[in-house]
Amino acid sequence: MKLPIYMDNHSTTPVDPTVLEAMLPYFTEKFGNAASRNHAFGWEAEAAVDAARQQIAGLINADAKEIVFTSGATESDNLALRGVADMYREKGDHMITTVTEHRAILDTAKRLEKLGFSVTYVPVQADGLVDPEVIRKAITPKTILISVILANNEIGTINPVAEIGRIAKEHGVLFHSDATQAVGKIPVDVQAMGIDLMSFSAHKMYGPKGVGALYVRRKNPRVRLAPMIDGGGHERGMRSGTLPVPLVVGFGKAAEICRQMMPEESKRLTALRNRLQDGIMKQLDEVYLNGHPTQRLPNNVNISFAYVEGESLLMGLKDIALSSGSACTSASLEPSYVLKALGVGSDLAHSSIRYGLGRFNTEEEVEYVIQRSVEIVTKLREMSPLYEMAKEGVDLSKVAWKGEH
Amino acid sequence: MAYSEKVIEHYNNPRNVGSLDKNDPGVGTGIVGAPECGDVMKLQIRVDKDVIVDAKFKTFGCGSAIASSSLATEWLKGRTVNEAMQIKNTDIVNELHLPPVKIHCSVLAEDAIKAALEDYRKKRGEQVAEPEPAVAERKH
Numbered sequence: 001m002k003l004p005i006y007m008d009n010h011s012t013t014p015v016d017p018t019v020l021e022a023m024l025p026y027f028t029e030k031f032g033n034a035a036s037r038n039h040a041f042g043w044e045a046e047a048a049v050d051a052a053r054q055q056i057a058g059l060i061n062a063d064a065k066e067i068v069f070t071s072g073a074t075e076s077d078n079l080a081l082r083g084v085a086d087m088y089r090e091k092g093d094h095m096i097t098t099v100t101e102h103r104a105i106l107d108t109a110k111r112l113e114k115l116g117f118s119v120t121y122v123p124v125q126a127d128g129l130v131d132p133e134v135i136r137k138a139i140t141p142k143t144i145l146i147s148v149i150l151a152n153n154e155i156g157t158i159n160p161v162a163e164i165g166r167i168a169k170e171h172g173v174l175f176h177s178d179a180t181q182a183v184g185k186i187p188v189d190v191q192a193m194g195i196d197l198m199s200f201s202a203h204k205m206y207g208p209k210g211v212g213a214l215y216v217r218r219k220n221p222r223v224r225l226a227p228m229i230d231g232g233g234h235e236r237g238m239r240s241g242t243l244p245v246p247l248v249v250g251f252g253k254a255a256e257i258c259r260q261m262m263p264e265e266s267k268r269l270t271a272l273r274n275r276l277q278d279g280i281m282k283q284l285d286e287v288y289l290n291g292h293p294t295q296r297l298p299n300n301v302n303i304s305f306a307y308v309e310g311e312s313l314l315m316g317l318k319d320i321a322l323s324s325g326s327a328c329t330s331a332s333l334e335p336s337y338v339l340k341a342l343g344v345g346s347d348l349a350h351s352s353i354r355y356g357l358g359r360f361n362t363e364e365e366v367e368y369v370i371q372r373s374v375e376i377v378t379k380l381r382e383m384s385p386l387y388e389m390a391k392e393g394v395d396l397s398k399v400a401w402k403g404e405h
Numbered sequence: 406m407a408y409s410e411k412v413i414e415h416y417n418n419p420r421n422v423g424s425l426d427k428n429d430p431g432v433g434t435g436i437v438g439a440p441e442c443g444d445v446m447k448l449q450i451r452v453d454k455d456v457i458v459d460a461k462f463k464t465f466g467c468g469s470a471i472a473s474s475s476l477a478t479e480w481l482k483g484r485t486v487n488e489a490m491q492i493k494n495t496d497i498v499n500e501l502h503l504p505p506v507k508i509h510c511s512v513l514a515e516d517a518i519k520a521a522l523e524d525y526r527k528k529r530g531e532q533v534a535e536p537e538p539a540v541a542e543r544k545h
Contacts, residue, residue, distance in 0.1 A: 309443055311467040315408070315416055326443060326467070335443065347440035383422045383471070385447035385463040386440060401439035402520065 003319040005365045009204075009299060009358030010153050010181060011323060015250065016206040016359070022253040023208065026246035034243045035234060045245045052252025059255040060179075060198065061189040062215050068235045069243055069251075072212035073180040075228075076199030077104035079214055079239065080176045083225030084145045084197070085112050088174075092142035096120045098130050099341040100157075101149050102178055104199075109147075118142075126343050127292040128157035136167045143173050150179040150188065150198075154325065154338040154354055155291030156300025158186065165194020174223060180204055180212075184258035185297055186266065190215055196223050202247065206359060207254030211247035214238075261359075269357050270298040272366050276355060277301045279370035284377055286390075290325075290339055290352060299357040304339075304348040307387035308380045313353060316376035320369055325352035347386075347396075408468055409502035415472035420479050423461040425449040433525025437516040444470045444510065448517035450481055450489070452525055457481045457489060462517075469507040473497050473514035481518065486525070492518055 006014070026048060034049045036042025053064040070076045081095070097109055099121050109119045120138045124130050130148055139146075146168050151158045161177055168175035176197035182188050183198075184205030190198060201212035216238065217223045231240030258265075281287050286306040302325075305313065310326030325336030326349070335349035344352070355369070381387040386396060408416075424447075427434045431451055438445040444466030451459040460478035464471045476497055481489055497503070497511035 307465060309466050309470075312416070312471060315413075315468040345441070346443075350440075350443040383419060383463050384465045385436065385445055386465045388424065388447075388463060396440060401441075401445070402437045402516070 001362070001364050001368065004321055005319065005361075005369065006321045006358070007361060007365070007369060008321045008323050008354075008356050009361075010156075010354065010356040012203050012209065013206045013358050014360065015203075015208055016254060016257055018257060019207055019250045019253045023246045023250040026249050030245075032245070034245055034248075035232060045243075048245060048249050049243055052248045052255075055252035055256040055259075056213060059188070059259045060183060060200075060215060061191050063218060065236075066190075066215055066218050068214045068216050068238050069248055070212045070214055070239055071210060072203070073102075073178065073199045073201035074104040074212075076201075076212050076214035077102065077178055078108050079225065079228055080197045080199060081105065081108045081112060081145065081147065082228055083238065084174055084176070084223075085115075085117055086226035087224050088144040092140075092144040093117050094120070094140050094142040095145045095147065096122060096135060096138045096143060097147040098122050098124060098149065100124050100128065100130075100152055100155075100338045101147065102153055102180070105147055105149070105178055124341055127295075128152060128155045128290075128338075128342050129292055129295060130159045130164070132160055132163040132167055135164055136171075139167075139171050139173060143171070145174045145176060147176040147178070150177045151182040151186070151297050152291070152338060153181050154336060155302045155342070156181070156297035157291040158182065158295045158297065161195065162193045168196075169194050174221070181297060184255065184262070185299060187262070190217070196221065202251035202254055205254050205258050208247045208250040211244055211251050213251070265359060266298045272357055272361060272363065273298060273301055273355075275363075276357070276366050276370060277303070279367070280373050283370075283374045287377075288344075288348060290342065290344060301355040301357075302352060303355070304344065304352045305377045306348060306351055307384045307390060308351055308377055310351055310353060312380055313351075313373075313376055316380065317369075317372055320372060323354045323356070325354070326350045411501050412469055412472040412503070415475040415501070416468045419462075419471060419475040421459075421461050421475065421482075422463065424463065425451055425459065425461050430528050431525075433521040433523070433528065435517045435520025435522075435524060437520055438466070438513050440465065443467070444513055446470065446474045446513055446517040448474060448477060448514075448521045450521050450525060452486060455485050457484050457486070466510065466513075467507070469501065469503055470510040470513060472501055473503075473510045474517065476500060477514045477518055486522060489518060489522055 032041030032045035034045040053067045057064040174196045178199045183200040196217040198215040203209040288304045290302040310324030339349040425432045436447045447463045449461045460481040462474040464474045494511040494515040
């Protein structure tokens with residue numbers, strides 16, 4: 001087993017060697033511009049892009065023409081929200097989203113609010129799920145878009161998007177979903193889920209960084225978007241700019257591999273994940289699973305270890321790449337807003353660790369991560385004044401802390 | 406974030422982890438911070454004839470908070486009560502090479518030292534003014 005171990009696959013994934021192999025010729029001998037219509041170099045690049053579009057569309061049950069390439073899911077989220085806002089402003093100025101969206105949605109929504117739009121941020125349940133009925137109640141005659149994350153990036157909770165899609169359709173409101181963590185990991189079907197716009201990214205599914213897509217429905221209804229980037233009119237005018245052909249080819253190959261491997265891979269990852277979760281939770285007291293226990297991505301575990309601070313835990317687990325909801329690991333010094341939205345107290349949010357399994361993790365690595373996690377938590381609890389007080393029977397919520405803010 | 410070697414060294418080999426009997430009249434206890442803020446330090450001193458003969462800590466917090474309190478216990482041992490009052494958070498920052506976002510860890514350690522000294526003095530029946538917090542408004 002090689003150290004360090006990478007178990008932060010919600011952040012990014014390594015490029016699958018098969019994907020890289022497919023990309024390489026498009027950097028060198030097949031370097032053409034996919035928009036060059038009058039020579040063989042252009043045709044070759046265009047054919048490769050078309051094939052990739054097919055592969056990607058096939059993974060989400062869309063038509064190839066409905067795939068708009070972008071630089072990544074952040075751009076896709078921006079384009080979906082701003083593009084709809086701009087195009088449908090005459091129709092209405094209200095949007096609905098949730099409090100546990102990725103920053104790319106929340107910050108874009110905030111910007112739109114500054115531009116005069118009104119946005120409703122619906123809460124989530126304690127298990128992280130969005131209640132579709134709460135969305136329904138938030139719809140007004142002015143609502144033009146509902147945006148709900150498909151699977152959350154911190155807690156892996158999978159939202160009931162098919163139900164939300166139905167509600168959106170009943171009210172004639174467009175439905176966007178940020179599916180960055182879901183595509184390639186679980187079956188995503190834009191028809192069955194009633195999704196009109198969907199953001200996703202190559203580097204979360206063993207493809208390269210720097211390319212993503214926005215699915216834009218062409219029929220029932222035909223979605224129109226005002227572009228954010230003007231220029232040569234690429235991507236049906238919605239996103240100008242020469243396509244990064246090697247990245248697009250890699251994205252396509254990654255999608256094809258995910259589609260072929262998904263049944264087997266999700267079973268394998270679920271088994272590894274369950275082993276990881278049980279292995280840790282059965283050996284330690286006062287550990288809490290964050291998010292929904294079963295409506296969850298196969299590769300995600302998010303656990304709060306009471307009385308231990310997340311960053312110090314990561315420091316102890318230095319040969320394992322993980323992520324924490326602790327404030328100390330972020331620039332803002334605020335603990336995870338996703339966990340707080342679930343009603344997890346700040347103390348437990350500071351104590352959370354996200355384990356993100358991936359294609360290249362092994363059973364041996366999982367056993368090592370279990371053993372190290374238990375060791376470090378035990379060591380840190382021995383030096384935790386909170387653990388000591390709790391064991392003495394002190395109710396920590398009733399202590400008058402000095403230096404509280 | 407990259408940690409300084411000294412922070413890593415204290416984190417891996419923390420000095421003086423543990424607890425003293427808080428009801429012992431020769432022991433002063435300071436507990437500062439709050440769980441919601443992500444750091445709580447408990448620092449204890451045992452004083453004999455005005456000299457700190459033992460110091461222990463327990464800390465819930467990041468690596469820099471653990472290192473700051475570990476270092477504080479090292480520095481406290483052998484000092485007189487008055488000498489201990491002179492330890493400043495900036496001394497800890499310099500010793501551990503703490504980056505700006507971790508300065509609050511050193512502030513907390515200074516507050517913990519002062520709180521422990523104050524507790525000890527109160528037990529001795531001394532009149533003590535509320536110690537000045539290291540930073541009046543600690544915001545992070």
